[in-house]
Amino acid sequence: MLQKTSQFLREANYIDGAWVGADSGATVEVTNPAAGQTIGTIPKGGRTETRRAIEAADKAFHSWKKTSANERAVLLRKLHDAIMDNQDALAELLVLEQGKPLAEAKGEVGMSAAYVLWFAEEGRRAYGDLVPSPWADRRIMVTKEPVGVIGAITPWNFPSSMLARKIGPALAAGCTTVAKPATQTPYSGLAWGVLAEEAGIPKGVVNIVTGSASEIGDELCENPLVRKITFTGSTEIGKMLIKKSADTVKKVSMELGGNAPFLVFDDADVDRAVQGAVAAKYRNSGQTCVCTNRFFVQEGVYDQFVEKLIQATNELKVGSGLEDGTQQGPLIDQSAVEKVEELIADATSKGAKVVAGGNRHALGGTFFEPTVISDASPDMRFMQEEIFGPVSPIFRFKEEDEGVALANDTIFGLACYFYTGDLGRTFRVMEGLRYGLIGVNEGIITTVEAPFGGLKESGLGKEGGHQGIEDYLDTKYVCIGGLGL
Numbered sequence: 487m488l489q490k491t492s493q494f495l496r497e498a499n500y501i502d503g504a505w506v507g508a509d510s511g512a513t514v515e516v517t518n519p520a521a522g523q524t525i526g527t528i529p530k531g532g533r534t535e536t537r538r539a540i541e542a543a544d545k546a547f548h549s550w551k552k553t554s555a556n557e558r559a560v561l562l563r564k565l566h567d568a569i570m571d572n573q574d575a576l577a578e579l580l581v582l583e584q585g586k587p588l589a590e591a592k593g594e595v596g597m598s599a600a601y602v603l604w605f606a607e608e609g610r611r612a613y614g615d616l617v618p619s620p621w622a623d624r625r626i627m628v629t630k631e632p633v634g635v636i637g638a639i640t641p642w643n644f645p646s647s648m649l650a651r652k653i654g655p656a657l658a659a660g661c662t663t664v665a666k667p668a669t670q671t672p673y674s675g676l677a678w679g680v681l682a683e684e685a686g687i688p689k690g691v692v693n694i695v696t697g698s699a700s701e702i703g704d705e706l707c708e709n710p711l712v713r714k715i716t717f718t719g720s721t722e723i724g725k726m727l728i729k730k731s732a733d734t735v736k737k738v739s740m741e742l743g744g745n746a747p748f749l750v751f752d753d754a755d756v757d758r759a760v761q762g763a764v765a766a767k768y769r770n771s772g773q774t775c776v777c778t779n780r781f782f783v784q785e786g787v788y789d790q791f792v793e794k795l796i797q798a799t800n801e802l803k804v805g806s807g808l809e810d811g812t813q814q815g816p817l818i819d820q821s822a823v824e825k826v827e828e829l830i831a832d833a834t835s836k837g838a839k840v841v842a843g844g845n846r847h848a849l850g851g852t853f854f855e856p857t858v859i860s861d862a863s864p865d866m867r868f869m870q871e872e873i874f875g876p877v878s879p880i881f882r883f884k885e886e887d888e889g890v891a892l893a894n895d896t897i898f899g900l901a902c903y904f905y906t907g908d909l910g911r912t913f914r915v916m917e918g919l920r921y922g923l924i925g926v927n928e929g930i931i932t933t934v935e936a937p938f939g940g941l942k943e944s945g946l947g948k949e950g951g952h953q954g955i956e957d958y959l960d961t962k963y964v965c966i967g968g969l970g971l
């Protein structure tokens with residue numbers, strides 16, 4: 487296990503290139519969810535520390551924005567290399583505070599590096615336009631410039647890669663950042679300060695504060711020096727941040743909650759669907775925004791799918807993320823376990839059957855058995871609520887239109903998946919689903935090359951793809967006359 491002396495386990499905030507505590511000296515304890523033990527502490531910062539970080543970021547912005555896209559790309563490539571050189575240590579740190587299996591943690595850290603590298607290149611392609619002018623003596627230019635200081639707030643389920651999607655494009659565009667990682671998983675966030683130092687990123691360009699979410703969030707939203715808020719987390723907090731950012735008319739990017747449907751049609755390859763279902767459901771113990779929340783299976787293959795999913799689920803190895811072969815770690819905390827229990831009790835009281843798992847795991851703590859629930863119906867709570875746990879409720883449907891209507895019956899619109907062997911159906915269903923991310927015969931689809939983001943109340947803006955840098959750029963129109971043409 488990682489020792490406290492590890493260079494990445496920083497019990498301090500990173501402001502203006504210095505490692506500092508909260509002004510009051512107050513701290514918050516951080517716990518390992520697998521062992522229930524304290525790992526260390528972090529500063530309990532608030533408005534004052536955040537304001538100082540914003541002022542440092544604003545000062546740094548004036549010189550950082552003047553660096554060339556190529557200079558920034560060189561530094562971002564160094565940041566990428568620093569992440570990859572330390573992939574194992576960063577992954578262990580992630581497991582320690584978050585609980586996911588080591589292989590998943592390594593994957594997440596690799597993904598963080600991949601986002602940084604992608605945006606290192608995209609920054610060099612932040613093209614403007616030279617527009618055909620309606621006037622013979624004037625020219626029209628459209629330029630792209632960095633937005634300014636960015637406030638970035640991230641959740642505990644992907645504590646490394648969610649920051650990569652924000653710090654990567656921000657720095658590539660020429661913006662500076664003040665980041666606030668989740669209190670339950672702060673060390674993977676603070677590690678970005680160590681990595682930025684190692685890569686030689688100038689002081690003030692990356693700042694990281696921890697502590698009171700409401701105080702830090704309020705300062706980021708209200709301070710006029712911050713020109714954009716980028717948030718990944720729950721829809722509830724996202725809506726609040728949009729409202730709070732309105733007074734200073736900031737740009738906002740929101741990666742919010744999901745309620746992913748997973749449709750299996752009669753003509754699907756059921757074995758492939760089960761394999762995709764396990765990946766799309768039990769990864770990170772079901773605690774991802776793109777995890778399947780509702781399975782809709784057409785009646786012709788319903789029994790077969792349920793039986794095969796039970797078998798696959800029963801084979802999953804539950805354990806500490808650092809143990810070899812672990813496929814499902816603990817849940818983040820006791821309230822997550824209680825929510826899962828409440829949702830299962832609600833379902834069984836309305837006629838659903840628990841056909842695999844259904845209980846706290848024998849390992850104790852916050853471990854929960856991988857669970858399958860058959861005979862789910864739309865009046866059950868998980869039709870509308872994010873489960874965020876290892877539970878697969880399976881609904882039955884008859885007609886294609888009915889399946890699509892059930893899948894769309896939610897305020898969310900982040901990820902969805904469907905399995906079919908019919909080409910016409912592929913296009914009909916794909917065009918009918920109101921989701922920002924669609925996996926067809928695939929259960930894992932996130933990649934840096936593609937735009938990630940939700941529709942409806944799942945969010946605003948895209949992260950990744952060539953679209954991912956746009957939100958960090960302002961567009962300016964310049965009309966040049968008096969040219970004597």
Ligand code: NAP
Binds near residue numbers: 643669742776
């Ligand atoms: P959360 O409760 O919304 O917290 C996310 C972040 O917001 C944390 O850093 C939290 O800080 C902070 N926060 C809480 N209250 C705040 C306030 N008043 N002002 C400013 N910041 C505040 O979400 P979570 O439980 O950590 O994460 C799970 C949610 O994230 C799920 O809904 C999931 O679907 C969503 N998610 C979405 C995506 C996506 O890309 N769409 C990706 C991952 C997760 P503290 O930790 O200090 O409370």
